[in-house]
Amino acid sequence: MKVDVAIIGAGPAGLTAAVEIARNGLSAAVIDEYYRPGGRLLGQYYEDPYAPADQRTWDGKKEADQLEEKARSLGVHIFMNVTVWAVSGKWRVDMAGGDLPAITSNVLLLATGSVEKALPVPGWTLPGVISVGAAQTFTNLHHVAVGKKVMMAGIDPLSLSVMIELKNAGVHVAGMALPPMSSVTGKNKTPLQTVERLQDVAGLAPNLLVRKLGKFALKRFPKLTASGLRFNLLKVNNVPIHLRKAIVKIEGEKNVEAVTLQSVSVDGKPAGKTESVEVDTVCLSNGLYPLIDLAQTAGCRLVDMPELGGTVPLHGPDMTTKVSGLFVAGNITGIEGAKVAMAQGRLAAASILQSLGKQAAITVDEAMTEVTNAREKAPLRFLPDIEEGRIKMNKIWEAESAHG
């Protein structure tokens, strides 16, 4: 099959870009290995306090269905349950899983999203230990409880929002604890650092978190707050948040039977005895990193940028790359929410249309402003220094452009 634009990833960025491209008269194919379009949208269901009154509830599955319907009605080709294993030439996309011939295109848009970082802890291969993203997908998309009693390890914006979603669905969450305090997994995850990060979640559950701690207290006195939380247990949605306990071991013979927690000091040193909590499920959260393999395959330069969540393709603020005909959008450029990804998808489409000499319904500048607006209104920030990361990336981009 030959199309104008091949898009890899049927998430919020890829689908939005496909709609915009097809709406402006070009042909597009979207490819994804999941069994239905939507990507991370499919698992999302939460209240967004910053949205207009009639749009407070964010039903990601509904958004995904609407995007898919719009794309299909505009003639976008959607290939699901197929894995892209190679991109080459300009461009040829090879796929496995559907006996499909390769797709060729003039433009390639990578909207491959992100992957969860592993959180190794003794016992983590036992059935019943799942990632926080799996918990979200099984709860909100498949409507299957991940277990009868769940302990979550890793206290961050994503795990807190998923905990609230689990509770809303009627799943019993026994508590949340810190990740293991090893030099690898516990880096930047001490009680003090965790408390400092909680202000980024205040937007998600303002009534729950700010009422308990106060945004002011979180910002100005994190150390005091972390110390105080040793005895004064924080609860969110009636779930104990163990800010001074870290997970050290998951126990069980054939399945998860219990989890061992240990008290830690404000700076993450073991302090005090361990305790065992009986649970049948452990949900691990360690954040996300951009899925960049295909960008590397396509010959795009990569830049290590922890502020954006890891190594990302070198890209401009308009979603272009230094490889001609190669564009990026969504979490491959840095870890942010679905609304930012959708705005980036629209921006990538505007840039693609411009590069092909097509008039777009939205200009590149307008689309760039929309991305900034979406970022400002994001209900939760996954990374604390995302703006700084974006600025740094733009500077590298400009320096590279100046040198030709």
Next chain:
Amino acid sequence: MSNTLRLNSSSNKLETIEFYFNDKKLNGYKGEPIAASLLANGIKTIRTCEITGENRGIFCGIGHCYECRAEVDGIPNVRTCLTPARQGAKVFSQASGIKGDMEDES
């Protein structure tokens, strides 16, 4: 359906299918991934580790980790989190026939 881990939802309108896991007949909803049907039936162990023999099950749920792979209708290493079952599908823990301790855990 006797799927004990189903959460309240509008899924009641979905069509029920029958499939087999290690020769045991189970129910699932048409269109949902095999891993979701198995979990709804209380089955957490999908395969055993080829090297250690330890139990393995769902981890990432979106096709990245390959921990939930199984033999589906004769095809080995199918990621059950990405693959909906068809009516009458035959799912086995391992292509090599290793059954391990695959009885229900819940």
